[in-house]
Structures are given as structure tokens and as C-alpha cells.
Amino acid sequence: MTVLLQTIDLHKSFGDTRACDGVNFTVNRGEFLSLVGSNGAGKTSLVNLISAHLQPDSGKILFEGQDITRATVSERIKAGIARSFQIVNLFDAMSVFDNVALSIFSRQSKTHHMAALANHDRPVHDETFEVLGQFGLRDKSDVFAGGLAQGERKLLDVAIAYALRPKLLFLDEPTSGVSTHEKAQIMDTVSSIVRAGTVTAVIIEHDMDVVFRYSDRIVMMHEGSFLADGTPEEIKANKNVANILLGAPLST
Amino acid sequence: MKATPSVSVRSRIPLLIAAAMALGVLALVPLVAGLYQIQLLTYGLIAAIAALGFNILLGYTGLLSFGHSAFFGIGAYTVAFLLRDLGIHSMELYILIGVPIAALASALFGYICVRHTRIFFGILTLALSQVLYSLALKLFWVTGGTDGLRVARPTLLATLLNFTGPGAFQRFLTAYYYYVLIIFAICVVMMWVILHSPFGKALQAIRDNETRAAFLGIRIRQFRWLAFLISGTFTGLAGILWAPLNGLATPDVLYWTFSGEIVFTALLGGFRNFTGPIVGGIVYTYLKTYAVATTEYWQALLGAVLVLLVIVLPTGIVGALSQIARRFGVKRVP
Numbered sequence: 001m002t003v004l005l006q007t008i009d010l011h012k013s014f015g016d017t018r019a020c021d022g023v024n025f026t027v028n029r030g031e032f033l034s035l036v037g038s039n040g041a042g043k044t045s046l047v048n049l050i051s052a053h054l055q056p057d058s059g060k061i062l063f064e065g066q067d068i069t070r071a072t073v074s075e076r077i078k079a080g081i082a083r084s085f086q087i088v089n090l091f092d093a094m095s096v097f098d099n100v101a102l103s104i105f106s107r108q109s110k111t112h113h114m115a116a117l118a119n120h121d122r123p124v125h126d127e128t129f130e131v132l133g134q135f136g137l138r139d140k141s142d143v144f145a146g147g148l149a150q151g152e153r154k155l156l157d158v159a160i161a162y163a164l165r166p167k168l169l170f171l172d173e174p175t176s177g178v179s180t181h182e183k184a185q186i187m188d189t190v191s192s193i194v195r196a197g198t199v200t201a202v203i204i205e206h207d208m209d210v211v212f213r214y215s216d217r218i219v220m221m222h223e224g225s226f227l228a229d230g231t232p233e234e235i236k237a238n239k240n241v242a243n244i245l246l247g248a249p250l251s252t
Numbered sequence: 253m254k255a256t257p258s259v260s261v262r263s264r265i266p267l268l269i270a271a272a273m274a275l276g277v278l279a280l281v282p283l284v285a286g287l288y289q290i291q292l293l294t295y296g297l298i299a300a301i302a303a304l305g306f307n308i309l310l311g312y313t314g315l316l317s318f319g320h321s322a323f324f325g326i327g328a329y330t331v332a333f334l335l336r337d338l339g340i341h342s343m344e345l346y347i348l349i350g351v352p353i354a355a356l357a358s359a360l361f362g363y364i365c366v367r368h369t370r371i372f373f374g375i376l377t378l379a380l381s382q383v384l385y386s387l388a389l390k391l392f393w394v395t396g397g398t399d400g401l402r403v404a405r406p407t408l409l410a411t412l413l414n415f416t417g418p419g420a421f422q423r424f425l426t427a428y429y430y431y432v433l434i435i436f437a438i439c440v441v442m443m444w445v446i447l448h449s450p451f452g453k454a455l456q457a458i459r460d461n462e463t464r465a466a467f468l469g470i471r472i473r474q475f476r477w478l479a480f481l482i483s484g485t486f487t488g489l490a491g492i493l494w495a496p497l498n499g500l501a502t503p504d505v506l507y508w509t510f511s512g513e514i515v516f517t518a519l520l521g522g523f524r525n526f527t528g529p530i531v532g533g534i535v536y537t538y539l540k541t542y543a544v545a546t547t548e549y550w551q552a553l554l555g556a557v558l559v560l561l562v563i564v565l566p567t568g569i570v571g572a573l574s575q576i577a578r579r580f581g582v583k584r585v586p
Binding site: 051053073074077078082083085089090091092093094098101102103105106107110111112113114115116117118119121160161164 | 445446450457460463464466470471
């Protein structure tokens with residue numbers, strides 16, 4: 001297994017709160033990794049740092065061996081890092097089709113094209129429908145994104161990021177705010193697409209059933225640093241993890 | 253694999269027919285209307301071009317400019333300077349020289365303004381346009397101050413059409429109407445293509461959700477700047493077309509209330525629809541003309557209309573029409 005992403009001694013503080021306190025995080029190519037931990041553990045901050053939504057106080061981020069610590073958002077996307085958002089982030093006044101098509105235009109560096117009609121680009125059109133089909137949104141292509149149900153919105157959010165064809169895809173709570181039934185549906189869809197597309201995925205998730213069921217590896221964060229790192233079996237057996245999940249004090 | 257639905261060309265055909273019919277009706281107007289109506293409608297088409305340019309920012313990029321008088325005024329004064337200082341009489345030269353000047357000014361103003369959004373953006377556009385207004389007033393030996401500069405009737409189509417001798421004014425008005433109508437049609441097509449291109453979609457994405465657009469790799473500030481550049485250039489072209497019709501370039505088209513009129517125009521027609529600013533431009537021209545003719549307090553009358561508009565028709569004329577059309581089963585109104 002080769003290393004895809006590596007952070008070295010990553011620090012980020014907000015006032016007195018240490019969101020990332022010397023994080024050494026490694027993601028291997030092809031794995032489905034879950035980032036878990038209680039609220040405020042620093043999971044989203046870590047993803048924000050890696051996706052350039054935040055700048056680190058110190059430390060380094062290496063992607064495919066290249067230092068991307070100072071790279072801009074668009075440079076990181078070009079390099080192959082994409083993300084979805086915890087609070088659904090869509091283009092509500094645009095059609096579902098346009099939401100996904102725009103990702104493809106952007107990936108193909110066509111967003112500067114002013115003299116061609118977007119809907120007449122056959123390859124982009126076909127790929128958009130292919131992606132919408134994978135996410136079960138084909139029938140909704142004409143609907144405004146603002147008019148979708150919550151579960152569909154979650155899927156579209158992931159589809160937008162996926163259509164960038166990233167090497168590494170971060171999914172920040174892809175199942176928050178939906179019913180248990182929909183949760184399984186979303187996770188089945190997302191995990192099968194990610195595995196079929198050989199995308200490396202890192203998901204932030206609170207539902208431990210989901211985490212244990214879908215992950216190859218689980219990393220647990222607590223107060224800005226890593227507490228545990230292992231396979232679902234190893235994590236299940238880890239006493240500290242159980243204590244955190246149950247809200248009990250750490251055994252030292 | 254299932255067959256994908258065909259690229260939506262079919263749905264465009266009714267739109268093309270509607271556009272061709274609208275153009276046909278506009279082309280027939282001079283056959284039935286008097287000169288005064290022709291002149292008014294020419295003003296309306298020019299206002300529509302200005303509003304069309306304005307709306308790529310407000311309706312499609314989500315930026316409210318309160319300084320578009322600057323570009324309209326630059327267009328108008330460029331014509332006046334070209335005539336007075338270089339003796340140019342050709343309308344085509346006015347356009348060929350004036351449009352790049354308006355584009356340059358837009359690029360410069362835009363570079364400063366798109367560093368901010370919302371109210372800060374609006375205030376910056378307002379401030380910059382007021383700087384131009386003050387310059388036009390204070391540098392009266394260049395600009396003629398409050399008197400403005402006279403603009404004679406230009407020649408059209410190289411020197412194919414020139415307007416001297418008896419009946420020149422009448423002939424000019426009719427010919428100029430068609431001249432403006434053709435440019436208007438070209439502007440509408442160009443703007444329609446721009447807004448339906450990948451670039452136009454990217455602007456709408458920025459309008460809807462700046463953060464997510466950034467995470468698609470779209471460079472927000474650069475795209476806003478390009479939208480500003482296009483916007484100011486269209487409005488500048490409107491100013492170029494306006495000067496010969498008005499016969500005078502005056503500082504009031506640089507004043508902030510004129511920017512307000514452009515905003516009003518877009519609101520009146522509906523800034524969420526492509527055709528909104530076009531309808532708004534024409535309707536506003538008539539509204540203002542008749543308000544001025546009816547009462548000395550025409551500003552109060554227009555103010556009342558504006559208040560009513562925001563309360564009763566927040567989506568403008570076209571927005572309201574499209575809501576009615578949707579009730580009758582029409583899917584989307586451009």
C-alpha cells in the first residue's frame with residue numbers, strides 16, 4: 001500500500017482551543033477511512049486544513065509526495081483533492097444537472113468558455129447523466145437543487161465532489177440529518193461508487209454502526225490529536241475508544 | 253447503459269420563435285408609430301442594453317452595483333470627445349473606439365470593486381462613479397461642466413447614411429431606430445450565450461454558493477472581475493448609442509441617481525429572468541417619460557411605483573408573468 005496523503009506535525013489553534021495539536025495523519029491509496037471522535041475533536045478542522053479551507057499554524061501537508069501546505073484551493077483540486085460539506089452546500093437556484101455539470105466543466109478547465117452553450121457539450125452532458133445515474137438522481141436532473149429532499153441533497157453534495165474525479169475524496173458527515181433507512185442507502189451508494197471508481201475516501205461520521213460496517217480503517221480524534229488508529233476490529237477492542245464513546249474518562 | 257435524454261435543443265425552438273417574433277414586431281413599429289414613439293422606443297432599447305449589462309452582475313453573479321452610471325457616462329462622453337477633439341462623425345468609429353475604452357474602465361473599476369462583496373462592493377462602485385461625476389463637473393474646460401457637450405447627428409454605416417438637409421431629423425430617427433435595434437439584437441444574443449455558457453453557469457454558482465464554487469476549483473474573484481468587465485462594457489455601449497440620440501452628453505448620466513435608475517430598471521423587469529432587464533428598460537423609459545409629462549413631482553411618482561413594485565411584484569414584471577405562465581403549465585420562462 002502506498003501513501004497518498006501525509007500530514008506532518010500539523011497545528012491549528014483557535015484562541016486557546018487546539019483544533020489540531022501536532023497531527024500526523026496518513027491516508028493510503030485506495031482505502032476507505034473513517035475519521036471519528038466527539039464534537040470538537042478536530043475532525044472537520046483537519047479536513048479544512050487539508051482542503052485549504054483553513055491555513056495551518058505550522059506543519060506540513062504532503063500529497064503524492066508533493067508539499068501542498070501553501071497550495072490554493074484550486075491547486076489542491078487540480079492535484080486531486082475534493083470534499084463535500086457537513087452542512088449541505090449546493091447551488092440551490094440551479095438545476096441538479098447544472099450542479100454536477102459544473103464540476104465536470106471545472107475539471108476540464110472549461111469554465112472560462114463564454115462562447116459555447118453549456119448544454120450543447122455532448123461529452124459533459126453524457127458524463128453528467130452517468131454520474132447522476134450512479135447517485136440515483138437521473139430523474140431529478142431538471143429539478144432545482146433547492147427543491148430536493150434532504151437525502152437527495154446529501155447525495156448530490158457527494159456527487160458534485162465526486163464529479164471532479166478526485167484521487168482523494170473527503171466526505172464530512174454524508175449521512176447527518178437523514179433517517180436511519182436513508183443513511184444505509186446513502187452509504188451503500190457512496191461506498192460502492194467510491195470502491196468501483198478506485199477513489200480514496202475519508203469520511204467523518206458519528207454513527208459507529210456505519211463506521212464499523214463500511215471502513216477499512218478508523219482513526220479516532222480527541223481534543224486535537226489522534227487517540228486510536230486501526231481496523232474496525234482493533235478499534236472495537238480499544239478500551240479508550242469505548243470510554244470516549246460512552247463519555248467515560250480516559251484510562252492512562 | 254440506458255440512452256441519455258437528448259441534448260435539449262428541441263426545448264429551445266419555441267424560444268427562438270418567440271425571439272424572432274419579438275424582433276419582427278419591433279421592426280414593424282416605425283411603419284405604424286409616429287416619430288415621437290420611435291424615438292422613445294429607441295431610448296427604451298438603449299436602456300435595455302444598459303440593464304442587460306447591469307444584470308449579469310446583479311442577477312447572475314449576485315453583486316449589486318450602484319455605480320453603473322460611470323460606464324454609461326464614459327460611453328456618452330467618449331462620443332462627445334471623439335466628435336469635438338478628433339472631428340469623428342462616424343457611428344461605427346464611435347463604437348469601435350468607445351467600446352474598448354468602456355471595457356478598459358470596467359476592467360480598472362472592477363479590479364478595485366470585486367475585492368469586496370455585498371454592501372462594500374456597492375459602496376465602492378458608488379464612490380468610483382461619483383469620482384467621475386465630480387471630475388466631469390470640475391474639469392469644465394474639458395467636459396463643459398453642467399452644460400455638457402453637444403453631440404451632432406453621426407453618419408451611419410461608414411458614410412452610406414448621412415443626415416443633412418430637409419427632413420434630416422426625421423430620417424435620422426427612423427434609421428437610428430433600426431441601427432439600435434440591430435445592435436440590441438446582437439447584444440441580446442451575445443448576453444444569452446454568455447449566460448448559458450459554462451462561464452455563465454460558473455457565475456450563477458458563485459451567486460448561489462461562493463464557498464462551494466471555490467471548492468469546484470472556480471477562482472471566484474477572477475470570475476467576478478470578468479463579469480464586471482462584461483457588465484460595464486455593455487452598459488458603456490448603451491451610453492455610446494445614447495449620446496447621438498440625446499444630442500448632448502451631460503453629467504447627469506454620471507450622477508448616482510442615474511445608477512439608481514439602472515437598478516430600478518432591472519427590478520422593474522425582474523432581475524432573476526434573462527428578459528427582465530430588457531422589459532424593464534423599455535417599460536421604465538415609458539414610465540419615466542409619462543411621469544415627467546404628467547407631474548412636476550415625477551420623482552415622487554416613480555418612488556411610489558418603486559415601493560409598490562418591491563411590495564407587490566418583488567420578482568418584477570417578467571417574474572410575475574412567469575409565475576402566471578407556470579400556473580398554465582409553461583415550464584420555464586426565460
